[in-house]
Amino acid sequence: MRLIIMGPPGAGKGTQAKYIAEHFGIPAISTGDIFRANVSDGTPLGVEAKRYMDAGEYVPDEVTNRMVRNRIDEPDAAEGFLLDGYPRTLAQVEELDGMIKFTGHQLDAVLSLVVDKDEVVSRLLQRAQIEGRADDTEDVIRRRQEVYLDQTEPLIQVYKERSLLVEVDGLGEVEEVTKRIFDALDVVPES
C-alpha cells in the first residue's frame, strides 16, 4: 500500500497514521517528525528547518523533497508506506509522482481527514500545553492554518480529480475515527 494522509494542522493525522501503518504493516513517514528529530539532534537539516517551523512556514520544497526521497529509498518502505505531512505543495505532489513512478508502483489512496477549523485550533492549543511544541503558540498555529489553506488544501482537489481521494470525518473519538478510516480503506484495492 502506498498511502497519503492529509488534513489541516491538528486534524489528528499523526495519531491515525500510526494505526493505519500498523494495520497494513508499512512505515508511517511523518515529515514533521523527521524534521523535529533533526532539530533535536542539531543536524544541519534541523538547523535549516527550525527557522521555518518556528514561524509556521513550510520548509523549502527542495529540502523537503530530498529528505522524503531518501526516506522512501530505505528498505522498510520498499513494499509501501504511509506519508503524513507530505506532499504539502503542488511542487511536492509532482516530485512524489516522480519518486513513485521510478519504483514502478502507484499511489493507492489519499485519505483526507475532514474536520472543523475552530475545533482543531483548540486541539492544537491543548496539545501545546501537553507537548510544549515550539510551533504550537497561538500566532504560529494561526499562521500554519493560513499556509495550509493557501498551499495544501488545493491538493485535495488534485487527488479528487485523480479519483484517489477518500474523505473521512475526522471529528469524534480517536477509535471512532480509526474505524471509519479502516472501513473506508478496506474497499481500496491494493496495486
Ligand code: ADP
Ligand atoms: P502540523 O501539526 O502543523 O500538521 P507537522 O508536524 O506535520 O505539523 O509539521 C510541522 C512543521 O514541519 C510544518 O509547519 C513545516 O514547517 C514543516 N513541514 C512538515 N512537512 C512539511 C512539508 N511537506 N513541506 C514543508 N514543510 C513541512
